[in-house]
Amino acid sequence: MSAAIIDGKRAAEHLRAEIGRHVVRLREQHLVTPGLAVILVGEDPASQVYVRNKARQAREAAMASFEYRLPYSVPQEKVLELIERLNDDPAVHGILVQLPLPPQVDADRVINAIRPDKDIDGFHPVNAGALATGGDGMVPCTPLGCLMLLKHRLGDLAGLRAVVLGRSNIVGKPMAALLLRESCTVTVAHSKTRDLADECRRADILVAAVGRPRMVPGDWIKPGATVIDVGINRIDTPDGKGRLVGDVVFDSAVEVAGAITPVPGGVGPMTIACLLLNTLEAACRQHGLPVPQGLMEAAWG
Ligand SMILES: NC(=O)C1=CN([C@@H]2O[C@H](COP(=O)(O)OP(=O)(O)OC[C@H]3O[C@@H](n4cnc5c(N)ncnc54)[C@H](OP(=O)(O)O)[C@@H]3O)[C@@H](O)[C@H]2O)C=CC1
Numbered sequence: 001m002s003a004a005i006i007d008g009k010r011a012a013e014h015l016r017a018e019i020g021r022h023v024v025r026l027r028e029q030h031l032v033t034p035g036l037a038v039i040l041v042g043e044d045p046a047s048q049v050y051v052r053n054k055a056r057q058a059r060e061a062a063m064a065s066f067e068y069r070l071p072y073s074v075p076q077e078k079v080l081e082l083i084e085r086l087n088d089d090p091a092v093h094g095i096l097v098q099l100p101l102p103p104q105v106d107a108d109r110v111i112n113a114i115r116p117d118k119d120i121d122g123f124h125p126v127n128a129g130a131l132a133t134g135g136d137g138m139v140p141c142t143p144l145g146c147l148m149l150l151k152h153r154l155g156d157l158a159g160l161r162a163v164v165l166g167r168s169n170i171v172g173k174p175m176a177a178l179l180l181r182e183s184c185t186v187t188v189a190h191s192k193t194r195d196l197a198d199e200c201r202r203a204d205i206l207v208a209a210v211g212r213p214r215m216v217p218g219d220w221i222k223p224g225a226t227v228i229d230v231g232i233n234r235i236d237t238p239d240g241k242g243r244l245v246g247d248v249v250f251d252s253a254v255e256v257a258g259a260i261t262p263v264p265g266g267v268g269p270m271t272i273a274c275l276l277l278n279t280l281e282a283a284c285r286q287h288g289l290p291v292p293q294g295l296m297e298a299a300w301g
């Protein structure tokens with residue numbers, strides 16, 4: 001039996017189209033154009049690709065996009081000054097600082113400086129705290145995209161055993177919090193976990209976010225499980241071009257799992273769509289307008 005392939009690229013296209021319709025309505029009815037500001041420090045080629053994709057897809061969804069490129073050697077104060085300016089700019093509803101940052105810039109200080117209602121990444125402690133305590137804050141884009149794919153595939157997640165591999169503030173921890181909110185029984189595994197294979201084999205839902213190319217083989221997967229592969233790892237190929245692989249050995253996992261996301265074309269495109277969704281939501285809140293509901297359901301059609 002071969003697993004169903006969860007098509008994140010297509011799901012993200014539908015979601016972006018739905019977001020675009022809401023953005024046009026917002027402009028026509030309320031003269032509000034959601035604006036997204038992305039700050040990129042340094043020349044990391046992978047980051048440049050993501051930033052370009054974000055800007056293009058924001059414009060395609062009828063949003064305004066602002067890009068700030070700062071040199072790798074930029075002093076921390078300059079980054080904080082720019083954030084202050086964007087915090088006060090009414091045309092900017094969402095601010096994203098591409099991570100990682102160079103060593104002289106303290107990522108926590110930078111994240112703390114973003115106004116929580118403009119923190120479309122959901123990394124500010126106010127938003128992380130809201131997620132942990134059941135409040136209503138901005139939810140990090142990658143875990144949100146994963147959850148949408150899971151709910152589309154499985155419907156109600158209550159009672160399912162979920163294993164999250166990885167405990168970063170960006171993916172693993174908020175993913176675990178979201179799954180707990182859906183009443184899954186959640187295990188978070190990491191580099192100190194004793195028997196990773198055993199933990200994984202218990203999972204009805206396995207989310208891999210470790211950043212180790214093809215670490216999870218098919219025989220760690222429970223037959224019929226739903227596998228979400230968050231990993232984006234560039235590996236060398238004989239032709240010298242390199243290619244992207246996930247944290248899961250796709251070829252063996254696909255033989256065991258019930259459903260699986262591919263890399264590329266799985267979680268990555270959903271991350272960007274959710275970033276646009278958070279920007280739309282931020283714009284509505286900042287203008288005292290109701291936040292559009294049910295976009296994902298509408299997008300699935
Ligand atoms: N698709 C998308 O949109 C996105 C993809 N990513 C990708 O997801 C992956 C994870 O990203 P991120 O969370 O930022 O990564 P981090 O490096 O911040 O975290 C990795 C986590 O994996 C754990 N880990 C590392 N090695 C092992 C191991 N051998 N066994 C068990 N656990 C291990 C670490 O454990 P410990 O805490 O003990 O060190 C850590 O908790 C990367 O490939 C990244 O590129 C990230 C963001 C968005």
Ligand SMILES: Nc1nc(=O)c2c([nH]1)NC[C@@H]1CN(c3ccc(C(=O)N[C@@H](CCC(=O)O)C(=O)O)cc3)C=[N+]21
Nearest residue numbers: 049050097098099100121232264265266268269271272
């Ligand atoms: N503040 C911040 N927020 C982030 O959300 C953030 C970040 N920093 N730093 C880096 C990671 C990584 N990330 C990705 C987004 C989209 C794709 C994506 O669209 N991937 C495509 C392929 C892209 C390609 O071909 O290179 C896919 O998987 O199909 C991948 C990775 C967001 N991140």
